[in-house]
Amino acid sequence: MVGYGFMGAAHSHAWRTAHRFFDLPLTPVLRTLAGRTESALVAAAERYGFEQTTTRWQDLVEDPEIDVIDICTPGDTHFEIAMAALAAGKHVLCEKPLANSVEESAEMAAAASEASNRGVRSICGFSYRRTPALAYARQLVDEGAVGEIRQVRAQYLQDWLSDADAPMTWRLDKDKAGSGALGDIGAHIIDLAQWISGQDITAVSGILETVVPTRPAAGDMQGLGGKGDLSGERQQVTVDDVALFTARFDSGVLGSFEATRMAQGRKNAMRVEINGSTGSIAFDFERMNELEIYDATAGAGRQGFTRVLTTEPEHPYAAAWWPTGHGLGYEHTFTHEIADLVRAIGEGTDPSPSFQEALQVQRVLAAVEASSADGSRWRGVDPSAPDTTAQTSQTSQTSQTSQTSQTSQTTTSQERTR
DSSP states (O other): OBOOSHHHHHHHHHHHHHHHHSOOSSEEOOOEEEOSOHHHHHHHHHHHTOSEEESOTHHHHHOTTOOEEEEOSOGGGHHHHHHHHHHTTOEEEEESSSOSSHHHHHHHHHHHHHHHTTTOOEEEEOGGGGSHHHHHHHHHHHTTTTOSEEEEEEEEEOOTTOSTTSOOOGGGOHHHHSSSHIIIIIHHHHHHHHHHHTOOEEEEEEEEEOSOOEEESSEEEETTEEEEOTTSOEEEOOSOSEEEEEEEETTSOEEEEEEESOOTTOSSEEEEEEEESSEEEEEEGGGTTEEEEEETTSOTTOOSOEEEEOOSTTSTTGGGSSSTTOOOOHHHHHHHHHHHHHHHHHHTOOOSSOHHHHHHHHHHHHHHHHHHHTTTOOEEOOTTSOOOGGGSOTTOOOOOOOOOOOOOOOOOOOSEEO
């Protein structure tokens, strides 16, 4: 595994846990943890349960004992590590977003497709798909429970940057993070909306806003945020704090999206709602074990949202855990992700979301950013178009026509996978 911060902790827990609760064809072994700062790296390896450490991620690629490389680093490093790992025949789990540009994501998707022909598996870490309630929501939509989809809405609301004096972090640096709230948390709701609805976003109209333009360069970190050192210098924030956009799906359905890290009181309110001709489904991650289901075909006087506690053995993933009603937590989504990946490796199948699916998300992110830079004009999510986001001027007065396009070998099981 490369990286040992927030995602490193979550992924490590999952690698240690998955085979203890799910019947898997292979057993993960935590071989090597890679990172930049040796003292912190050694402490993390001991805490997470890795056998050894290295300050060179290339050592993981070169080690014949390592079968899987898990990338938990900022987005600016994903491309180089993933491409080297795939070329070396290593299975790859890469955190989202896949990369910081469409071009890099497209190269990664092509490399992953080629590697798949050699039995090498890859997956992008959109872990919220593995929330039992959301996996059940997709199942219901597939079964026609809401009828014809008419509208999609999604929000991801957090407040950890609401304090204007919270310290600067890599997530606020465009060179490292790619984008702000849009790519960090907006990517999740884009992926979920497309995955649950079974439709791709083909055009967007968006606006991005940086609410706090500078942050203290140093400070005490607490969770994702913290308290900045007000006596020192401040650094420029180069990403968005708030992202709002409307979207057109390939069926013509409209969607609305909001991603912000400025919503006081909202800690991790990742919400998705699908409205259809015969019903609706609604979800909020702050109540992650619940799914609200509305059946418009119910008789008069019996209509209303039904709260379903998705802890029954019939619900996705739930049977592997606790008795009914004993809820799951955030960390379980990663355990489910690792279980699905290990099973795919053992069975010689390609897991989802693939790098190609992650590339579609990256194209949407780029289109939103380009739209915002072009006066919120509609922009097509065109698979054949180059990523011109960085070259689009914030003050561009050029009128652009919105073009909507529809996008619409096995491995041999080993005794252990490291």
